[in-house]
Amino acid sequence: MSSGVRLLVLGKQGAGKGTQAVRIARHNGVPHISTGDMFRAAASARTPFGLKAKEFMKRGELVPDDIVIGVVAERLAKDDAVNDGFVLDGFPRTRVQAEELQRLLGPGGLDAAVDIDVPTEIVLHRISGRRVCRTCGATYHVDKPPKVDWLCDRDGGSVVQRDDDKPEAIERRLELYEQETGPLLEFYEALGLLVTVDGVGDLEDVFGRVLDGVETVRQLRRSAPQAQR
């Protein structure tokens, strides 16, 4: 059993979930496990699985549960996750995935579920203007583009709009978030694991709130471990 943290991060598209997940993982020295990143990498490598996932992602649909669960189970079984812990980003996204994760980790297997809370009108502005570097994944916004001609400041790669950041796909992703992922807040609340963090404001401030929130829940659980089913 690992001594590091075992967390998952929830939040609407554009809430800054990925950015915060990377930071929490670095801060705790544990792997950052992003299902979206894994699917995009598989899609760029044109593996059969990646090409299949890409069809769903492009339309803003969820990749089917059995595929996602298989990929995550395999990743969580690796030594770093088993020994050190992990920060899951983008998983679970449905009730079936959440239940499967509980089964995989067993009781007490998760320290906290962090929800980065941002109102829909703000995330819509963030995602519709979001642009990403094709090579390194650095993100920009039309309000704050790279210095030269839509070429990445870091590595000169071309900075483009993700297919799933286009208007129809955004609408569908937010709708699915509300239907499928929103109810997970209650699921984790009932387990005494939910940490809700105000995701509006400076990245550093949000990060501070995340760390405080996680610490509070961990302490509460230490004093009342029976909260976890």
Ligand code: ADP
């Ligand atoms: P976002 O949170 O902005 O949608 P992600 O990078 O987390 O971005 O995910 C991109 C896409 O990958 C999703 O729209 C979905 O198609 C697919 N995906 C990622 N994680 C899951 C998951 N747990 N279940 C189903 N589909 C997923």
